[in-house]
Amino acid sequence: MNASDVSNSTGRLLRYQRYFNPPLIALVLAVILFFAGGLINPNFVNLNQATNIVRLAAFLGIIAAGQTLVIISGGEGIDLSVGAVVTLAAMLTFRFTEGRNDLIWWGLLLSCGSGMAVGLLNGLGVALLRIPPLVMTLGMTGVVQGTILVVTQGEMVGTTPPLMARLIASPLILGIPGVIFIWLALGVVMWLVLNRTTYGKHLFAIGTNRTTARLSGVRVLRVVVLTYMFSGLLAGFGGFVLLGFSQTVFLQLGNNYLFPSIAAVVVGGTLLTGGIGSYWGTMSGALVLTLIDSLLRAMQLEEAYQLIILGAILLVLITAYGRQRSLRQ
Amino acid sequence: MNSARLQYFFSRNTYIFSLLLLAVLLGVNSSLQDNLFELRVLNNSMRTLLPLILLAVGQALVVIGGGIDLSVGTMVSMLVAVLIKLIDAESGAGDIILAILAACGVGVLAGMLNGFAVAFLRLQPIVTTYATSFIFSGVALLLLPRPGGQIPTDLRRFYAQTPYGVPLSFYIIGILILIWLIIRSTRYAQYLFATGSNSQAAYTTGIPVRLVRLTTYVWAGFFAGLAATALTLSTGSGQANIGDNMTLDSIVAVVLGGTRLSGGKGGIAGAVIGVMILRVIRNVIFFADVPTWSQTLVNALIIIAALAGPGLLGLVRRVVKK
Numbered sequence: 001m002n003a004s005d006v007s008n009s010t011g012r013l014l015r016y017q018r019y020f021n022p023p024l025i026a027l028v029l030a031v032i033l034f035f036a037g038g039l040i041n042p043n044f045v046n047l048n049q050a051t052n053i054v055r056l057a058a059f060l061g062i063i064a065a066g067q068t069l070v071i072i073s074g075g076e077g078i079d080l081s082v083g084a085v086v087t088l089a090a091m092l093t094f095r096f097t098e099g100r101n102d103l104i105w106w107g108l109l110l111s112c113g114s115g116m117a118v119g120l121l122n123g124l125g126v127a128l129l130r131i132p133p134l135v136m137t138l139g140m141t142g143v144v145q146g147t148i149l150v151v152t153q154g155e156m157v158g159t160t161p162p163l164m165a166r167l168i169a170s171p172l173i174l175g176i177p178g179v180i181f182i183w184l185a186l187g188v189v190m191w192l193v194l195n196r197t198t199y200g201k202h203l204f205a206i207g208t209n210r211t212t213a214r215l216s217g218v219r220v221l222r223v224v225v226l227t228y229m230f231s232g233l234l235a236g237f238g239g240f241v242l243l244g245f246s247q248t249v250f251l252q253l254g255n256n257y258l259f260p261s262i263a264a265v266v267v268g269g270t271l272l273t274g275g276i277g278s279y280w281g282t283m284s285g286a287l288v289l290t291l292i293d294s295l296l297r298a299m300q301l302e303e304a305y306q307l308i309i310l311g312a313i314l315l316v317l318i319t320a321y322g323r324q325r326s327l328r329q
Numbered sequence: 330m331n332s333a334r335l336q337y338f339f340s341r342n343t344y345i346f347s348l349l350l351l352a353v354l355l356g357v358n359s360s361l362q363d364n365l366f367e368l369r370v371l372n373n374s375m376r377t378l379l380p381l382i383l384l385a386v387g388q389a390l391v392v393i394g395g396g397i398d399l400s401v402g403t404m405v406s407m408l409v410a411v412l413i414k415l416i417d418a419e420s421g422a423g424d425i426i427l428a429i430l431a432a433c434g435v436g437v438l439a440g441m442l443n444g445f446a447v448a449f450l451r452l453q454p455i456v457t458t459y460a461t462s463f464i465f466s467g468v469a470l471l472l473l474p475r476p477g478g479q480i481p482t483d484l485r486r487f488y489a490q491t492p493y494g495v496p497l498s499f500y501i502i503g504i505l506i507l508i509w510l511i512i513r514s515t516r517y518a519q520y521l522f523a524t525g526s527n528s529q530a531a532y533t534t535g536i537p538v539r540l541v542r543l544t545t546y547v548w549a550g551f552f553a554g555l556a557a558t559a560l561t562l563s564t565g566s567g568q569a570n571i572g573d574n575m576t577l578d579s580i581v582a583v584v585l586g587g588t589r590l591s592g593g594k595g596g597i598a599g600a601v602i603g604v605m606i607l608r609v610i611r612n613v614i615f616f617a618d619v620p621t622w623s624q625t626l627v628n629a630l631i632i633i634a635a636l637a638g639p640g641l642l643g644l645v646r647r648v649v650k651k
Binding site: 310 | 397446450452453455456459460461462463464466467468470471474577580581584589590591622623626627628629630632633636637640641643644
């Protein structure tokens with residue numbers, strides 16, 4: 001390998017990034033998939049269906065927001081506890097408000113607070129005790145699920161405040177459900193946090209290279225702990241919002257969102273190795289994944305074939321975005 | 330032994346701390362449960378534990394090579410379905426051996442798919458094996474839409490044997506560790522550890538990194554075949570999602586056994602110990618009369634404490650140094 005090869009491959013990588021912006025591809029793909037759905041089932045393409053898919057994607061997108069931060073932070077960062085935190089937050093709100101509209105704010109506070117507490121423990125375990133994030137957050141999943149069992153003793157009692165369902169899941173303005181507005185607002189907030197705050201700059205810095213970040217004065221430990229706290233907070237918020245949609249709580253409520261939240265981040269072009277990524281990528285990723293899911297349902301295949309096709313599509317998607325650097329570079 | 334050699338010894342045998350933890354937990358367990366080491370009880374626990382042990386051994390090899398495999402559990406589900414399809418209550422020895430070979434063969438193919446995607450297409454292991462796990466689940470459901478199946482009674486009796494008063498599982502574990510000890514001194518193991526600790530450097534020194542990485546996933550598939558066999562022999566029937574929950578347990582076991590998730594360190598003895606630790610913790614909780622609804626929480630807290638142990642030592646060392 002000689003010098004010109006090196007510059008050549010770097011140039012190719014830069015060109016690749018300029019022309020193939022992963023979040024943009026994901027978004028285009030989402031639109032194509034939607035209209036492809038019309039070929040399979042003509043009833044698939046209409047405004048109602050589009051709103052419904054964006055609504056479903058919003059829940060995944062909100063839950064995947066914290067995951068995006070953790071993955072950008074690098075150091076094998078990943079948060080496997082988001083599923084359990086979603087269930088915990090929904091359960092607490094369900095149980096505490098008991099259907100009273102005036103207690104909704106307290107439910108929200110409880111959801112975000114409990115999520116943050118879990119995130120704090122995750123962050124301390126990862127940053128101070130240097131437990132690999134994957135197993136630390138997996139262990140915390142057990143702790144959260146255990147806490148849910150202790151609190152509920154296996155019985156999910158409570159009621160969802162009717163106002164929550166009205167504000168979140170039902171059409172609010174122009175037939176668009178509230179959760180879509182919440183999601184868009186979160187998108188703006190996440191963009192500001194990632195691109196316009198010191199925290200955001202530090203987050204990308206530690207994701208790219210922890211040593212250089214530390215030497216440039218970033219308090220790595222603090223940023224890592226904060227990131228896991230944000231992830232917990234956003235997962236808790238996701239659980240609160242999800243309750244407005246599901247209106248009921250069961251032990252596996254959040255579980256179905258765990259791995260899709262990671263897949264949404266990756267499909268949106270955020271590198272699992274950290275340092276590069278965006279939330280609007282994750283938003284497009286959530287849309288793509290939800291669309292694929294809806295399409296497979298619309299095709300009315302047997303479950304076995306649905307699973308196989310989903311796996312194959314995911315593989316193709318990852319091949320398009322998730323490729324790591326070649327050893328030769 | 331001087332300290333340098335001691336350090337070398339510990340870095341080569343990362344399971345030492347885990348072994349200590351297991352010994353302590355076993356002590357607690359046997360004080361709560363007097364018949365723990367009775368042959369019948371021991372054989373029963375080992376029989377139900379062997380599938381996860383075999384799976385964790387495969388996972389350990391992937392992790393040492395610097396990867397991770399989130400599809401091993403669904404692979405077990407798929408391979409149990411293969412076995413149940415090929416074996417019925419009247420199967421003879423020849424058919425059974427063929428079925429086991431077929432399960433391991435399909436496992437190897439599945440592992441090749443993972444390995445090819447990770448090593449040659451350079452895809453991220455976590456999302457890749459998550460994606461393939463859907464494919465394996467789908468195939469499992471296709472082969473075995475309804476739970477069921479039967480295996481010859483003799484086969485179950487064979488698996489429950491205790492030759493010379495020692496459960497069959499111990500012989501299998503012994504053979505595995507023996508093979509590992511031999512492999513560890515070969516060039517393949519050197520390549521494996523080098524690939525896991527620094528693939529870039531390994532590549533520069535001419536190690537076939539991609540090939541080595543591919544083989545680790547193939548091993549995981551092969552061991553999923555063995556795990557599926559052990560699971561089928563102990564349960565006697567199949568279900569399309571029977572192994573799905575074993576994936577995360579296999580990863581926790583590998584880490585509890587002292588294998589670093591970042592790769593390049595560890596061994597299969599650690600994986601075996603890790604699985605045993607998980608089981609003994611559950612035993613202790615059960616026999617300590619922990620209230621039913623608190624068991625999950627206590628279990629998780631003990632696992633976190635076990636994970637935190639080495640990190641806590643490191644933290645103390647860092648603070649003292651300052």
